[in-house]
Amino acid sequence: MREAVRRGTGATAWRRFRGNVGAVVGLVLLGSVVAVVLIGPLVLPHGPTAIDLDRVREPPSATHWLGTDDTGRDLLARLLSGGRVSLLVGFSAASSALLLGTVLGVLSGWAGGPVDLAVTRVTELFMAVPSVLVVIVLAGVLGPSVGLLITLIALLSWPQCCRIARSVVLKVRELEFVHAARASGTRSWRILLRHVLPNVLPQVGVAGTTLVAVSILSEASLSFLGLGVTPPQASWGTLLLEVRSFAKLAGMPWLWVPPGLAISLTGLSVVLVGDGLRDALDPEAAG
Numbered sequence: 010m011r012e013a014v015r016r017g018t019g020a021t022a023w024r025r026f027r028g029n030v031g032a033v034v035g036l037v038l039l040g041s042v043v044a045v046v047l048i049g050p051l052v053l054p055h056g057p058t059a060i061d062l063d064r065v066r067e068p069p070s071a072t073h074w075l076g077t078d079d080t081g082r083d084l085l086a087r088l089l090s091g092g093r094v095s096l097l098v099g100f101s102a103a104s105s106a107l108l109l110g111t112v113l114g115v116l117s118g119w120a121g122g123p124v125d126l127a128v129t130r131v132t133e134l135f136m137a138v139p140s141v142l143v144v145i146v147l148a149g150v151l152g153p154s155v156g157l158l159i160t161l162i163a164l165l166s167w168p169q170c171c172r173i174a175r176s177v178v179l180k181v182r183e184l185e186f187v188h189a190a191r192a193s194g195t196r197s198w199r200i201l202l203r204h205v206l207p208n209v210l211p212q213v214g215v216a217g218t219t220l221v222a223v224s225i226l227s228e229a230s231l232s233f234l235g236l237g238v239t240p241p242q243a244s245w246g247t248l249l250l251e252v253r254s255f256a257k258l259a260g261m262p263w264l265w266v267p268p269g270l271a272i273s274l275t276g277l278s279v280v281l282v283g284d285g286l287r288d289a290l291d292p293e294a295a296g
Contacts, residue, residue, distance in 0.1 A: 025288060034281060061081035
């Protein structure tokens with residue numbers, strides 16, 4: 010009976026999600042971006058690092074669909090190759106923050122007492138830390154890299170998921186079926202897996218989609234400041250970093266419009282999917 014109820018709930022959520030035009034558009038758009046970024050570099054005739062000094066700063070043409078940069082590298086190849094790095098940072102950082110925040114939030118809300126107090130204080134400490142200052146210091150000491158970027162974004166993003174997970178656990182642990190399970194002698198880990206986590210995961214999952222968009226934007230911002238992905242490795246942020254002069258901004262839009270659109274469209278698609286998940290999983294939000 011319980012499995013049937015869960016399947017019915019999942020089917021209802023999926024029906025709500027499909028009925029949300031914005032969510033479906035976001036899912037299709039996000040899937041298209043991921044597919045093009047993964048497959049595109051495999052079929053393009055030009056590599057992202059191939060230099061052609063005879064074709065420097067050329068506008069879009071039949072040979073180079075998005076033009077070339079200062080060293081004659083194909084911008085479409087660099088855009089798609091850089092997209093792999095940006096998506097890797099976005100999804101990896103968001104997943105790490107989601108996992109860490111969920112574990113600590115569930116532990117804090119379920120255990121209570123000193124554990125809850127300690128986790129809450131650590132969460133407040135991380136939220137009070139000036140993230141830009143931390144990134145500048147660590148990037149200066151350790152040197153900017155993709156791995157460091159993922160780690161920093163995850164460490165600075167998990168408190169949001171932790172607070173959401175904790176608030177859900179605090180509500181669920183007081184419900185009658187949880188008290189009944191405890192009274193019947195069910196072990197705590199079984200209660201967590203069967204009753205608590207199914208209520209926590211949808212909520213933090215919605216927050217996780219927002220974290221993906223925030224992480225991609227953070228990568229672009231930090232790389233633009235020279236604190237993230239370092240050239241010649243491409244990312245959407247480094248492509249914008251290479252366009253810093255007014256002459257390029259005013260007269261060579263093919264250098265900055267594509268990466269800007271890629272960041273915007275990817276972020277928009279992730280937010281639309283997150284909104285759709287929220288409405289699908291929350292009956293009150295769905296109306």
